[in-house]
Amino acid sequence: MHPPVPPISSRDEPRFRDRERKNALAAAFQEQGEDYDRLRPGYPGAVLEAMLAQMPARAAGGEGRAIDLGAGTGKLSWALAERGLSVTAVDTSAAMLETARRGGASLPTPSGTASPAAALATSPAAALATHLAPAEATGLPAGSAELVTVAQAWHWFDAATASAEAARLLAPGGVLALVWNMLDVTIPWVHRLSRIMHAGDIHREDFTPTVGPELELTARSVHQWEDPMPTGDLIDLARTRSYVITAPEERRAKVLANLDWYLHEHLGHAPGDLVGVPYRTDLFLYRAARQSLVGLRGC
Template sequence: MTMNDRRSTPGPIPNISGRDEPRYGSRERKEELAKGFLGEGAGYDEVRPGYPNGVLDAMLAAVGTAAYPRVVDLGAGTGKLALALAGRGCHVTALDTSESMLEVARSKALAGQVAQRFETRVAPAEATGLETQSADIVTAAQAWHWFETGAVSAEVRRILAPGGVLALVWNTLDVSVPWVHRYSRIAHAGDVQREGFLPDVGEGLELVTRHVEHWEDERSTWDFVRLATTRSYYLTASAKTRAKVLDNLDWYLHEHLGHAPGSRIAMPYRTDLFLYRPA
């Protein structure tokens, strides 16, 4: 049965969460969830959103004296942020532990004619293997909470050049909108950060700027069903649990909210950017 043929019988829908950030229960559970992304690539790239121009502008303004900033993107995935910065003239090194994700990024770099400013490296964020002071901007988009905070913070301080910045970015569903909050719970999305959220960073990094943008991503309803399949919860779940998540989203978008299957809708997002400098 294809997703478009699905006739849903919704299972229990989770209540609204009071969490401010992802919680994993244990280090082992965190590692299990992270491994769920290792074999993902094209599907992730097709339905995950990009980043608004205002966020890119704020990053580049922080190192305005660098004509062609050197960017190291940690946990780069399929290159959503890294390729956008390469398109702005930056020289980007994208790091990830998933070869399949980086393969998608390399293909997109070739298609977008930015390959001459874009390279990839399979490496963990905590041990990049890059030269000391080799980056003007270190970025982590949707990824910082997966790293070991102390080790990655020390590595960032090592590879940042004088005057450089660490840019931590999160696209999150705008759960201040009631229907989106309900969607996020059904999809078991981790996108539930609240207004007072601050990333956990190690010693020696000082927050200098916080920038927030509200925007919308327009896609088909089936794309927003598929979006759940890129979440760590879904990727590590049983077949029964996966089917229940998709059934519940089908029911919620098409029956409860009344959208025609396949019609285009706008999903409200917020993007939070945190800029740090070595203290």
Template sequence: MVRPRAQSAHGLSFGTQAAVYDQVRPGYPDAAVDLAGVEWKGLRVCDLGAGTGILSRSLIARGAEVTAVDPDEAALAHNPARSLRGTAEATGLPDASVDLVTVAQAWHWFDEKAAAREIVRILAPGGRLLILINQLDVRVDWVLRLSRIMHAGDVYRPRYRPEPGAGLVLSDQALVEFSTPVTLEGLIDLARTRSYWLRSNATTRARVEANLREYLTVEHPLEGETALPYMCLAYLLEVDSAGGDRDR
């Protein structure tokens, strides 16, 4: 388990690989984003833990008014949305100022209970929280092996449901399967965007790269471009109108 302080430090390291991150990390499938069930034109959205803007760009294209919140200024420099340096636990946004909070690929970095209280504070009445998690589809044998070699940490837990408290309750969910085209070099770059790589020394990085190259040329030869299977786990949460456990 990563301690909160170390977790925060790792979360600030993605900006160092911002350009590569945007090139090799997949976007979020429409079917997952549409789980929000909203009219996007003019919608006030806080993209929390927005990073370089992979989701922010999609939301802007849909017509939303997006504020990207992230503690990593290097990552935010690549984000086209209005940016605000802040955290999930202290966004810096006014009370009841957004209609939707999106969290893409960042929920595991947060103190969930503190983040939930902050999200409820900034949501306008009727507001929603959409959590999106892209994972390598480790149900596929060769992808599971790939994930383990790059120490991706992608583990599919079918029974997992976010339960952050503060009155936020799960109202809908979806699993959307998709794939992206990759090459061997693209998979090496993908490994370079993972937190394990970013916090490792040069010796460990060289070992991971050598293991990946051996796997993708000997055990599971990869020639040219292939489809890399992913799954997007989408969770929609709403504020319990009865108040629920807001203060927990």
């Protein structure tokens, strides 16, 4: 039987002023592929293993198929391919998917792997395909994945139609994984960093995603870890935030100058110092509701 899900409230995820503002912020990432891939963190090995452990094909010793919705530059897609899955990265940005096809950045991931390209050299079973489409209507065959993932992107989708599409894509017994990396703002200096950076993807402690009735939550977990970054890269990380991307030049320059002051003067780091940036990764696992009920009856 599945372990009990920790009690959490049903508060909404981050709110947007209106649909037009939401679309403008989402579009801001379209041309940020290289910087986004170089500067945004990967995903801890424990999070990946928690996803894979629930896959029916993995339990049976198979390799498994995954569809990564809103894949962007393929940060999560490549991590799954590295572990032997056949992965289809789905996104609406051709520029982001082009970065994904090139194999992503060469920076180490939290699990210590060197690069996606290097991983493929040692894991010939790994495979990554890309598919240009919205998450709400991928056009991919029904039941074509044992694992469907969404990393940093669910709040950009229409939850009702994306839920129905995810449930349609899942093979029998398959798992949907929603995952977010967030700065760990329980640490005071990180909280101030997030405010200066205007990090808008910080959820409340009792956050839970909105999903449709086709899906049933089966597990939730929080993983804390650090991503080491030189101070210059940490400043540049702000450039990948939708608020900074869409801000007027004067406001953007002020944000970056404030970050420079905070890191180098207030916190006392020398330029280029390596800073361990604390993150928390929230993982939510779902199964199609009817499959979950059948599984529970058989326990």
